[in-house]
Amino acid sequence: MTLVMSQFSKSRHQAGVEVMPKTHANKQYEVLLDLVSHHPEGIRIEQIDAGLHGVATRRTVQRWLNDLIAQGYLRRERAGRATRYRAATMVTAAGNVKLELGLTGRGEIRVPLTAEAESIQAYVLQPLGRRPAARYNRAFLDAYRPNRTFYLPETIRTELRSQGSVVGSHEPAGTYARQIASRLLIDLSWNSSRLEGNTYSLLETEHLLSVGEAAEGKGAIEAQMILNHKEAIEFLLASAEEIQFNSYTIQNLHALLSENLLPDPAASGRLRTIAVGIGQTSFTPLDGPQRIAECFQCVLETAAAIDDPFEQAFFAMVHLPYLQPFEDVNKRVSRLAANIPLIKHNLCPLSFVDVPQQVYISAMLAVYELNRVELLRDVFVWAYQRSCARYSAVRQSVGEPDPFRMRxxxxxxxxxxxxxxxxxxxxxxxxxxxxxxxxxxxxxxxxxxxxxxxxxxxxxxxxxxxxxxxxxxxxxxxxxxx
Structure with a gap:
């Protein structure tokens, strides 16, 4: 296994990422990660102590391990004296393994990106005038062959399944999602709305969803957006056995998410018949009602034919917003639609916990303008791992220490x-x-x-x-x- 360690002092102005000095703590994290990476089968804390040659006390090493687990760079396996630590790797399309510390000097969370994703992010962060015009490319969709083409390499799909499997396959569809429904409703409603620029806080969202009272000083649109998410998520949970990638599910999902938010009420749940534009991008979506309907059906049929639930979820996150089948609210539809296979297979749902808005926007711009999925893939993988950690804690009442909360x-x-x-x-x-x-x-x-x-x-x-x-x-x- 090849481990590529990022240098904290490396300039990233081109990618629009804040440059942080390389601190002593970050250097120790690099050493610790390097040590763990040489034990793909896992390493016990006693071995870590020996490998670090006494540079820190056992308690300090444990704190470092907890920090790296909370940030998503290590995994803790087994329990008690049998506990082992392994690197949580991210695999590139080329098959290389890259593990980048997303820690600043203060320990803020940053999405770890592969080399391909960093290059793509640097491109889409350029001024709009430097990015050539792009139009909808039907070949991007037609080139995908279900169960033969994979946006997510097998290593990633296997890793996500090992983290996301929480109940037995014999349980009815939606069992796990319903077990954590109260938490999921708030988290997914808040995070998906936040990615759209909604300014409600988590507590304001919980208050709105529980008693129906809008936050003081907030616009009606923001409250409506969150309430619509609640209705849409409840639809997915209540219909777990029936939902799938077909026109009924996706169009009704759009109708629920767009309720009272579109200039034309009749446009909710209806494929668009007008041309639309998207801000911050040189991309022009497909035009023409007949072509839109044809491509929409092709997207659904392709998604429905994909066997792997994670590949299916990610395909929806790529191609639904790329097509822009509705007048608005397309990205929201894709984020909830990504949960369809996860809910049906009783896998941990995806609630986009901690996903930075700018990184997500950059990932979508890369799909629109370049038909490149690497940046969105890195966001998807990282976000799913965060969701798994969150709901494992909810289900088991046991979670990894949060370094921010400790500080x-x-x-x-x-x-x-x-x-x-x-x-x-x-x-x-x-x-x-x-x-x-x-x-x-x-x-x-x-x-x-x-x-x-x-x-x-x-x-x-x-x-x-x-x-x-x-x-x-x-x-x-x-x-x-x-």
């Missing part, structure tokens, strides 16, 4: 405790949490808000001691919170 544990704890002691409502809490976040570095604020809101949403009587809260304070707060 800000005092501030997070104080903020949660204050919200409870002051018996704040959800609306009051949103403003208070944001004011506390203002004390942090700008790049950490949104993550801080999300973490505190998540803590409050999952707080119960059995978990209040760590915040130094009394049962009476919690019970008083619950009355106004609910």
């Amino acid at each position: 800000y544990r005092i501030q997070i704890g104080e903020t949660v405790a204050e919200v409870v002691r002051m018996a704040m409502t959800k609306v009051q809490a949103v403003s208070f949490i944001r004011s506390r976040a203002e004390r942090l570095a700008e790049q950490d604020r949104s993550r801080f808000v999300e973490v505190v809101e998540t803590q409050l949403m999952t707080l119960h009587l059995g978990s209040i001691a760590r915040f130094r809260l009394r049962p009476s304070e919690f019970e008083k707060w619950v009355q106004v919170w609910k």
Whole structure:
């Protein structure tokens, strides 16, 4: 196995990525990853200690391992004394393995990209005037042969299946997704809307979905977008046995996601009959109702013929937005449609946890203008691994330590405790949490808000001691919170 380590000091101005200095901690992470990579069968912590020759205490090494697991670069397998650590690899189309640390000096999350993806991202981040005009290329679709062409190499598909398999194959379709439905509804509604520029916070989204009350100062369109996601996800969960890549499922998915958001209400669920344009791109979508309908049917038939659920999901994320079969809301349709095979096969769903908006947009621009899928593939793989980690924690109530939460544990704890002691409502809490976040570095604020809101949403009587809260304070707060 060939491991390519990225150099933190390497300039990436061309790709539009912030350049961070190479810190001592990052160097130690490189050494640790290099050591683990030489043991593809897995390595025990005792072996790691020996290989590091005493450069750090066992506790420090454990912290480094937890950081790298939380960032998606290592995997922990087995339990207790049999625990082993393995590199979580990303495989390029050429078959090479590349593992890039997406850590800045402060530990912010960054999507790890393969060399092909970095090159593509650099291209689409150029000014629009430097990118030649592109039109819909039917050959891109026609060249795909189900179960013979693969956008996701077998190594990636195997890895994703090992991480995403959570219940037995004998269970009815949708069993697992329904087990985590309450969490999935909020996460997927929020993250998919966030990728469209929606400014609702996680807590505001939860409040809207639970009581139907829009956030103060937010536009009606943002609330409608989130509510539409909820309806669409519930449709997928309730119809898990029937949903598939056919016109009924996809057009109804669009109707639910676009409800009350299109200038022409009749356009919801209907293939477009007008020309459309897309901002930030030199790409011009296919025109002509008959050609659109023909290509739409071809996309659905091709997707339906794909056996592997991950390949099927990714194909939908590529070709539905590329075709732009509807007047608007195409990317939202593709993100939820990607969950169809995952729900049907009882695999962990994909909720786009932590996916940066700009990286996702760049990945779609690469599909539109270049018919290149490498950047979107890297985003898809990383996002799915993040989702697996999140819902494994929800299902088992056990998760990997979050380095961000460790760094800000005092501030997070104080903020949660204050919200409870002051018996704040959800609306009051949103403003208070944001004011506390203002004390942090700008790049950490949104993550801080999300973490505190998540803590409050999952707080119960059995978990209040760590915040130094009394049962009476919690019970008083619950009355106004609910």
